[in-house]
Amino acid sequence: MTLTQLEIFSLVAELQNFTAAAARLGISQSGVSHAMRELERELGVELLRRGQGKAELTDIGLQALRRARGMLGLAEAMRQEAADARGLRRGTLRIGSFGPTASLRLLPLLLAHYRRLHPGIEVHVDEGPDEQALQWLQQRRVDIAFAVLPDPRFVTCPLIEDQMMAVLPAGHALAAREQVALAELCAEPFALTGAGSGELVSRLFQAERLRPDVRYRCGQLLSTLEMVARGDAVTVVAELSLPSRPYVEGYVSRPLSPAVRRQVGLAILDEEEASLAARAFMKMAARLRSEGGLEEARLASAGCT
Structure with missing residues (x-):
């Protein structure tokens, strides 16, 4: 089994559609179908139930998906460690965000500072409800996520109240x-x-x-x-x-x-296992907060009442 097969499996499971997954990946539908057949052949089980343009996880497919996402997360962590060794000159940071508070008020300010400090880091942002962003963090689909605090499940950094x-x-x-x-x-x-x-x-x-x-x-x-x-x-x-x-x-x-x-901040799974890019983002955000640099987000809400 290959990481490419696991990535295809994870995306098909998320989108519940082979055609949509192929379009997202920029490959042919036959390529997606072939990768899934090979993965199922190697494992000896049916991971997806096909029918009427929709692909649904089987019971064993749901278990396999959890494992696949964990393996993909570890692979990304290895890539990040290699990027860390290059001193944050290159790499990827995946952020889970939610709602206007995080996505419209906090994130633009934070990204502006982060890109000035680390222009070589490629930043990906996924948006969803607050609990979904934290589920992505637990699944290692993102490296760092915005969260409503306190949350004892994670290492957190408060930003704004x-x-x-x-x-x-x-x-x-x-x-x-x-x-x-x-x-x-x-x-x-x-x-x-x-x-x-x-x-x-x-x-x-x-x-x-x-x-x-x-x-x-x-x-x-x-x-x-x-x-x-x-x-x-x-x-x-x-x-x-x-x-x-x-x-x-x-x-x-x-x-x-x-x-x-209500207090909103950032969360990571584990400080020691977090990538250097994620730790740098949290450190920069904490410094901005202590220097009053996030007050712009609060002032932007003035006049709404």
């Missing part, structure tokens, strides 16, 4: 208040966003033994804000998730009472 905000239609009775309690939102139709802080919002209500009247579940933050602006619902999101420019008008945001803080 914000607060959770009630988001209301501009003409809502609660919009005149300086702060809003979670309990006051339970009498209103509630929109729960699946992006970014959605899981945190659910835990906040559970901790207070409150049950919001969830009428809408939105995959994107902007669609949630549109719904609030129309007067269809209220919601709760993190302050730094709110757009710095008024893509959507007609809503206001107010801090929760009592205040609920």
